[in-house]
Amino acid sequence: MEHRFNSCQSERGCTCSFNGSSDVNVVSNKVVKLKFEYLKPYKMEISIRERENKGFAIAEEDDKKAGMMTYSIPEGNFIIIDHTEVDPTFKGKGVGKKLLMRIVEMAREKEIKILPLCPFASAMFKKLEDIQDVLKK
Secondary structure, eight states, rough: EEEEESSSSTTSSSSEOSSSEEEEEESSSEEEEEEEOOOOOOOOOOEEEETTEEEEEEEETTTTTEEEEEEOOOSSSSEEEEEEEGGGGGGGSSSHHHHHHHHHHHHHTTEEEEEEHHHHHHHHHHHHHGGGGBBOO
């Protein structure tokens, strides 16, 4: 199977041939062979658990904890996000943001506000305008 790219760094276009294996032959002024691996789909489950006056969102992939965001539930109609942690093997994959977005979704469902004392959560609230509706001011 051949695939034609309309643009490349040289702006002349390259022809790539795929031979059904994991080798790719790129034909331009010279032939380059690249080896690549197929990545398995990125499946992450995020769930929320609460007990008495504490709660947390946990991200898990293949039964491995990818990260967690904890919060306190004081009396009133708000929660306090106080900590975020992400396993180093999952850094750079947006785990912290996914955890926050799951808690934001929960806050909207329960019609409560969020006070982000955790530095990460606080920074995200400053950065993302679309979650300001649940911010406790």
